[in-house]
Amino acid sequence: MASELETEVQAIDQNLLECSAEETAGKWLQATDLTREVYQHLAYYVPKIYCRGPNPSPQKEDMLAQHLLLGPMEWYLCGEDPAFGFPKLEQANKPSHLCGRVFKVGEPTYSCRDCAVDPTCVLCMECFLGSIHRDHRYRMTTSGGGGFCDCGDTEAWKEGPYCQKHELNTSEIEEEEDPLVHLSEDVIARTYNIFAIMFRYAVEILTWEKESELPADLEMVEKSDTYYCMLFNDEVHTYEQVIYTLQKAVNCSQKEAIGFATTVDRDGRRSVRYGDFQYCEQAKSVIVRNTSRQTKPLKVQVMHSSIVAHQNFGLKLLSWLGSIIGYSDGLRRILCQVGLQEGPDGENSSLVDRLMLSDSKLWKGARSVYHQLFMSSLLMDLKYKKLFAVRFAKNYERLQSDYVTDDHDREFSIADLSVQIFTVPSLARMLITEENLMTIIIKTFMDHLRHRDAQGRFQFERYTALQAFKFRRVQSLILDLKYVLISKPTEWSDELRQKFLEGFDAFLELLKCMQGMDPIVRQVGQHIEMEPEWEAAFTLQMKLTHVISMMQDWCALDEKVLIEAYKKCLAVLMQCHGGFTDGEQPITLSICGHSVETIRYCVSQEKVSIHLPVSRLLAGLHVLLSKSEVAYKFPELLPLSELSPPMLIEHPLRCLVLCAQVHAGMWRRNGFSLVNQIYYYHNVKCRREMFDKDIVMLQTGASMMDPNHFLMIMLSRFELYQIFSTPDYGKRFSSETTHKDVIQQNNTLIEEMLYLIIMLLGERFSPGIAQVNAADEIKREIIHQLSIKPMAHSELVKSLPEDENKETGMESVIEAVAHFRKPGLTGRGMYELKPECAKEFNLYFYHYSRAEQSKAEEAQRKLKRQNREDTALPPPVLPPFCPLFASLVNILQSDVMLCIMGTILQWAVGHNGYAWSESMLQRVLHLIGMALQEEKQHLENAVEEHDVTFTFTQKISKPGETPNNSASILAMLETLQNAPYLEVHKDMIRWILKTFNAIKKIRESSSTSPVAEAEGTIMEESSRDKDKAERKRKAEIARLRREKIMAQMSEMQRHFIDENKELFQQTLELDASTSAVLDNSPMVSDMALTALGPAQTQVPEQRQFVTCILCQEEQEVKVESKAMVLAAFVQRSTVLSKNRSKFIQDPEKYDPLFTHPDLSCGTHTGSCGHIMHAHCWQRYFDSVQAKEQRRQQRLRLHTSYDVENGEFLCPLCECLSNTVIPLLLPPRNIFNSRLNFSEQPNLTQWIRIISQQVQALKLLRKEEGTSNTASSENSENMDELQLPEGFRPDFHPKNPYSESIKEMLTTFGTATYKVGLKVHPNEDDPRVPIMCWGSCAYTIQSIERILSDEDKPLFGPLPCRLDDCLRSLTRFAAAHWTVVSLSVVQGHFCKLFASLVPNNSHEDLPCILDIDMFHLLVGLVLAFPALQCQDFSGISLATGDLHIFHLVTMAHIVQILLTSCTEENGMDQENSTTEEELAVLALYKTLHQYTGSALKGMPSGWHLWRRVRAGIMPFLKCSALFFHYLNGVPSPPDIQVSGTSHFEHLCSYLSLPNNLISLFQENNEIMNLLIESWCHNNEVKRYLQGERYAISYPRESNKLIDLPEDYSSLINQASNFSCPKSGGDKSRAPTLCLVCGTLLCSQSYCCQTELEGDDVGACTAHTYSCGSGAGIFLRVRECQVLFLAGKTKGCFYSPPYLDDYGETDQGLRRGNPLHLCKERFKKIQKLWHQHSITEQIGHAQEANQTLVGIDWQHL
């Protein structure tokens, strides 16, 4: 069936291919009715090409379409072969200077913070690098797709609009030239024809809505019954739901379903079934039924295949048009013309209109194709961009409404093009004036928010889900409004004024609907039942914040507009609150002989709202007026007379009182929604247009009122009027009858009110309020932030409000107020306040939260103490108010204010009788301070003394008036300065008195006119000075004592931290000199130390005592005592691997006996060095296990460790561990001391003896093998066997270790085996000892690498955990044979031995090029005792060690010589002179001879010796470490310090001659034989003939990949990366392996694979091949380092990229340029080298439990 279909298709293909494009085009040229002709052609061919089966075959379709459909069009258009025609067009073209590159998802984009007109103006990477902006302050982001490069758009850039590439063309085109002049008439006409037909066709078919019927002119004669069941994308159903449904509905596999779902998500639709109508209909109904339960069902259509075919071609056609117009700007213009030409149906009938208007009905794929076409045509043509903008604006309302009801994200909607159009200043201005765009946007927005309350205000309460959804979508309109306003006009035309004000009207209507929304009433008695909705209103406010600010900015630019806007705003405010006195009783207030009328209104009893945007806008405009010239020159033009100050202040005041009452705890029963609202009201995101403006409004109102009246109204609103208006009210009030809570409440309210007064007078840093500029304002913010503590750049940015361009203005002033402190290896760069700025600190800064305020107070007092100053924090000197606000200062000297101050001071004086608080007093003192500063300023600035009307000092010197006759404020202050209960405030009171006197002096000196003097004060002065001096002395002593105590405390603290650091954070830092290992070694004098062999330096036995961390008991490490163990972590490792493509395929069959020199997979053992009793550990581990099982049942969560795999955390340091190593004494000593040997064989003899023993063992082994079957022959063979002298194979030595130690030997051995091979534990497997030796060798090698890479001495001070680990590991590996069957170990020895000394029984051994010699050495040395223990001939273990070592060393030398490349032969042909050089040359000649001259070249001896020395160093170093730990011989002091290579010292320590080659000469008899056998190996030959590869020496250390200096080039690289599995799709989370540089498509369905039965993401899968389970990645989009280990473990790590402020940007949220920090990258590399990745993850997960919940395996 299938094959039949295929041949059929092929047959058609053949037919189709015979049709010629040229001929078709020719026919068209002749046609009278071209449209009909073309349509017939399409009607016939399109269904024959597209949609011929269930699965799309895009390549074939494309090929045929090009041949049959597009080809003819191209011929027609060019009038000749397009292969010539198009290049001609291209040549004639004068390309535009716009770049217009459309961004891919994830592509880096750049915006210049200095020159971009707004943040939406971006450059592509290429343009950016060629522009002037690369040296400016720029921001980098990754594109979400869509949008294009603005290079060349002069309106987008204040400076440097062209990059180098696009600048080339600008000189030629100055004026707007018609691009059509470059085309011939014919081409224009033909292009016009064909574009018109094809564009129309595409629009028609894409917007076609019938499912089985084609447009009449495309209908086919014969119609097959072939349909598609088409599934459409929606944003409601999840991936999982769709996949599940599809599996059910169309019976496909999960993989296919994933494929369908992925395509649906990407393209917006995908056919899921092909067949007859019935068949498709059936699938449709299943899908609909299955997805309609909770939500609306998935959209499915059964469509006739020919419709789908035409639609597919329609899309193809649009992309084709897009590429054709790339040849010439003329063609592009024609397309624009065609697209915008009005059709026969008039308005909205152009093709462009039709597409736009059906946007929401199209599927995603179709939308993005035509959006792209619009961008590359309409938006690239300056003339048509304008026309298109008009069309867009005219359809705006409809498009937005479509978008609001559509469920696709905005990026897939045509509405999203607004950003491209509205941000062009000239277009925006044109659309405002000609299309009234501002008004349209606002009205459209309002239309979508119809839900209002009785007063016509927005009401968000009880929103349905649909309304909420709509509300979310409609917010994007605010963004459009922002775009329109973002560039401010430089010139105003009358039309612009008129339309702007019209828009302003509409905007006021909007704000009016917000004024007073979400009103609240204080809940008394019961707690509210349901938290009222508040978020929607705040969302709206937040989104509008920038728009409101921008409206003000616009108004500020034109005085006429400003005044008009002010009037309009005022009128609307009157409408809102015109009748605010209605129904409310008027009352009269009076204090100190002043009285005022107001209304009775209590915030705590009536409705109050936080939303007052109209009042706040008016406040903003008022400040602008105050700044303008009109305010001084023609105040009569201002509508100030219409203002009613009490009306202005009423609502903002209520709002501030509400905050105070909430703070006083009066609104507790109103729940969290109110707390949240108050929080946001002050928050940096909202405060600029909320809290700040309320303060301004109060300042405005107060500046126009009698200060006494103002204060009385304020007292009344704070509900404190009674307290201050009734004499002695305070006393009564405090009596025991009053409830304590009420006292507390009132105290807080008084504090809050005083705070508010301080703010009204002190907050004058906005231009227009006082004589400051914008920079002063931002400086002040920064000073106050840094007064709390030093801050990082990003922290500071977060605390400052951003403008619509996301700028805080911080960079321009930060240098003036702060020092920058660079970051170290961790942490970030910090800004510190300059000391000279401290004097500008205001404790009552209005943007402080309470916590910040107290922190700042503490920090500033501490600073003052450190500087040995008094701790008073007086108010700073303030800039003078602008004239409109000047009268505000009179509040300070108003009678009511003085009365309030006096009352509170009086309470403080008689402190026991009243309810008062220190904070209250502190605020009064601050206010007095402010008044004094003010008066001083006035005096200093006044031209003539009598101008000064500010006479605060006089007023506070006067005693209170009748009837109280209280003392003067000054007198009270003097009393208070000695009050013992006010110690903290003494410095402040003293400062006030000092300043008072200073002012008096100024007054006296400048005037003879008597100031009302308070005589007492002057008389007291001298005595007070004396008193002051005495107190100062005492204070000094007290301070010194305090400081001493503090110093002691901090010393103790530091100690504590240090100790804990050592205990808990013993990092693997090699330079940590925490323990000097060598200190414990016995004193050995300067004599040469030898680590092995018969001449080994004898070290006196040392007794070792250790303490168990669990039971704290001390115990000696002895052979027969209970085992002591170290917590250890065994892991597989590829850190040293030279071949990452290699990994163990079948662990069950893998033979690890020989390690390949590529070290592709090793087993690493690490330890934190903490010691326990074996039984204590066992008990601990059992309890962990039990606890974990219980926990897992309860919570089903992963922990940072996997108990089932034997993992646990070290009980002391929580370091991840998975086994324990026993502590042992040097195991050789136990055996070596058995006999005293005298005569020892030389190497040749020894090899012969061992060979004999090996031979004997082999025969015996055979014996045993056959003994079971035929016992008769047994004895016969036995006779044949000549046992070498003294060899007793039947002897089995007694194991000297205690049971407990033996058990631990087995435990650790099994763990190494299990982890290293990833198999089930089996202690009897013969591979167990091999794995132990291997881990010992590998761990030593990795340590040697780290030391070499860091130029550290081999035996320098190692951290003790490392030292302990290596010692235990080596001794363990040496003792392990005692718990294994002797014959197994002997077998291993024989095989290892045979690799160097061949015998006929082992044939499949690797050649010497394929053996890592250090692994071989360790294996041979550690297996040797198993043979030697049966040897009673008198050969000692030490002799064996020495000979083995020499033999392996020589093999290594041969290996080095064979593999060293001989190319660098040449210029420095020095004569070989030294002994070594001559010897090595001779050896090389021997090799040359044995390899049959295959060894090429004859380098100089000097070269060869150099190479041998360099190549063998790592081996010698590893050997030195190995024998050092094995035999316990201290290291020679020379190797303990870094410096020269120590070659000679190493040789002597290792019992080697300095001339290594002499080893060969001494043993030449046997060595020649061996060398010959090595060289004759086939593999060696193949290598020498260049047929295979071999590792050469020294092996270079592995490094992490090189990273680029500039992070954006990584982003760029990743944006070009597409998912390897889903054909060219961009990867969403491209992730870079830092080990091998592979880019992976992480965290995505497409690249999931199965690993050991689990679905895992690309990263996890990669760790298994690249890092044997552990991996280090960089998530490029997030700029985040990812550590992974195993399937379930991972953590994020800070990336090695920093911005100029020394901060990382995880998540790339800030977009500052990032540069590679080499030190941090080295640190990551070090973690990798040290095998600490898993440990890092463990610590991170322990510290942050949320990391445990992340689904690491799917990354």
Ligand SMILES: [Zn+2]
């Ligand atoms: Zn560009």
Ligand SMILES: [Zn+2]
């Ligand atoms: Zn450019």
Ligand SMILES: [Zn+2]
């Ligand atoms: Zn710039």
Ligand SMILES: [Zn+2]
């Ligand atoms: Zn213990």
Ligand SMILES: [Zn+2]
């Ligand atoms: Zn530990």
Ligand SMILES: [Zn+2]
């Ligand atoms: Zn993928």
Ligand SMILES: [Zn+2]
């Ligand atoms: Zn890798």
